[in-house]
Amino acid sequence: MDFKNEKQEKYTLIQVLVDKLDTHVAPSLKSELVLISGNGEKNIILDLSNCRYCDSSGLSAILVANRLCKNANGTFVLTGLHTAVERLITISQLDTVLNITYSLDKAVELILKEEKEKQVENS
Helix, strand or coil, X not given: CCEEEEXXXXXXXXXXXXXXXXXXXXXXXXXXXXXXXXXXXXXXXXXXXXXXXXXXXXXXXXHHHHHHHHHCCCCEEXXXXXXXXXXXXXXXXXXXXXXXXXXXXXXXXXXXXXXXXXHHHHC
């Protein structure tokens, strides 16, 4: 098992359990993301705290998650980035596009805050 997901009340947490998010793992992660989104989940936290390396296919999976959440009017948060992964995201200028937090607690806080703001907008 390369990753696991936990359904919470307001979001789904996906933890990558391998140290490389690359061409071997990214396709199954993308499939999982599409499945989760297809089941109606619009808020996803992707925890990469076990992941020390990411390549372009890993970035692609991250962008798929971001797009699925955006299309569902939800929130995607990336957390637990190691230096090499963070550097790749910065070089790719995705740090300006993605919600990135440095802890799982902060990621959950961000999702709950966004949910609250959307409820206020819709009322």
